[in-house]
Amino acid sequence: MSVVQDVPAPGGSRGFRMRIGTLSARHRSWTIIIGMAIVAAVLPTLALVPPFSSFQNQASWIDGFTNAGVFVLLALGLNLVVGVAGLLDLGYAAFFAIGAYAYAYAASPFGNEILGIDVAALLGDAKGLIFWPMLIIGALVAATFGILLGAPTLRLRGDYLAIVTLGFGEIVPIVFLNADDLTNGTNGIGGVFRPYLPGVGSFTAIDPWPYYLTMIGLITIVMIFCYRLAESRIGRAWEAIREDELAAAANGINTVTTKLLAFALGASTAGIAGVFNAAKLTVVSPDQFGFVVSFTVLAMVVLGGMGNFWGVAVGAFVIYTINNVVLKTLNQFFDTLGIPILEDIDFIGLQFLLYGIALVGMMLLRPEGLFPNSRRKRELHAEVTQPGEDEMTLPEVTEEGGR
């Protein structure tokens, strides 16, 4: 591709690294597949190695990794919206909820009754087969809602868009909460079918492996699509809009449809994550989709490195693991050691304080995130790079718009 990184590889075996770099750029999809395969193999192995194996057993670890995978998917989708196209979406969990409920309607006795179909009678023991087409249908439903929300709001800029999406993110769970007859209110829809795969049978709660491998597969596919899109004509248009919307429009980019597309694609990724999550938990309820989810995913995108899909995925994984494993073990750790003050601190309760500190620290020290996208990095460090630019913008005070 024409993208040439001007950032020199830091030290070491530089030639080798660059060769790997060009190779992976040329065969992007294979790189992702191989990379994900390595990750898929390394994580369970790591769970068997001492420091980690002492926290919890391998099955719990794998279950945790799978849950982390849901957030990786969400972060990848939100990255498309926030990181690539530059649209601040604070209500991303709404699409997650819509995907989950879409699956619950198609794959639970309660939902089937409302829709007037009976999947269990149609497919018998293999009723979980519906999971696979629902991955796509859930994505489409979420995308439709993304378009419905985006169509009137994407003409707004920056802050206004953030507020509208924030509202939408609140409205959706509340609708699911209050539409008692249709959604079973607070209790949510239970008895959601687990996926079924011929040859494997129905997935179970005891064996985390099928879920884990399905999740790895989903992430791989989504990641490949994300990278391909970002490098296509449409991805370029997104970046152009993020940098300068007026200039993008003046170059023939239909800003409204292009932004809408990013919004819809981000929503559909959340829809996929929702379908998977519902099929794994076998229950969907409104409290799973609060603002905390939207916020957590956004924090993952920001900390991971906006615009860089690998970075965002790693960011999501790390934050999820810290949230759900490390904080818990910290509590146990200090309890067993009996260190006076630390013993009394409830680290899980302090989760959001720690988040806040991490985010502020990050913005001060490394605003581009842990694993930045090279272009983002240039944007954020603009003042360092160009000596001769400023003097040249002087000549004519603009009369743009005749005042």
Add this chain to the structure above:
Amino acid sequence: MSEGQNILVAAKVTRRFGGLVAVNEVDFTIPEGSIVSLIGPNGAGKTTFFNVLLGIIDPTGGTVEFRGRQMIARPRRIGLESLVWVAPSVVIVLAALALGSTGILSGGGIAVAGVAAIGFLIGTLLLAIVRPLWYQKLLLRLGIFRSARPNDMVQAGVARTFQNIRLFKNMTAVENVLIGMHTQMHSSLLDGFFSTRRARREEDLSDRRAQELLTVVGLHGIGNELAKNLPYGDQRRLEIARALAAKPRLLLLDEPAAGMNPRETLDLTKLISKLRSELGLTVLLIEHDMKVVMGISDRVTVLDAGRKIAEGTPEEVRRDPRVIEAYLGTPAA
């Protein structure tokens, strides 16, 4: 070049900002293949006029025709458009209700009709956002008119540069040109997803064309430089290359020589003449540098305080007393 054929006709274009009339009933035509300049003192409304031509600002009055097609005017019968959106769904609902009352359609059928109605509603909504050409023509036939958006103008063949350079600074020169090529490329979302052969071939071709365009404007071999790292004059040229990438028929240059030294200005003048002779482009120029204006323009139009005060060949305009007055003020009596 067929002189006399007007590529762009603006009639009585007016734009008010509250009490300020930035552009006041300006009539303006650009003959095909010519280089036309728009000059005037600061605040004369040149850039506003420019933005109206490009669909960035809606005019409060007047029309703009480009290549015989009306592009910009006051919107007409927009209310009717929303009727067009809901019409299919309403028809389906009414038909379903009618059939339901006669008993031909049962509960399930009505539900299907309801889903179809919602589907149509979403479909037409999408149509109204994407606004494909056939949809715009259909609306026009119904007497509904909506002003062109900037991207519609580019599609129709108008490209521009900006007074204060607006490159995509953190992208390379080639990437900038590739974005300019957006309307010329056709790979869709699915092409992107599956990285089809068509998409890859298009990328390769565009890449090569981008390099060629850079050569045309004299920026050979800097394709991989970041736009913000280029010298000022090169940034101006890059912006022209980006505008050319859209294969325009009419190129609008907003003060291309601003901030350039005499050497760069001379090169720029040569470049503009070359674009006309080699690519058959029509050029509209807003410029303060009189050497550029008088040197290459076929016709010059002078704006002052939003009004057109003179129009003609460079020689005529230069001698016009009103122009002299606008630029130098009234002689002390």
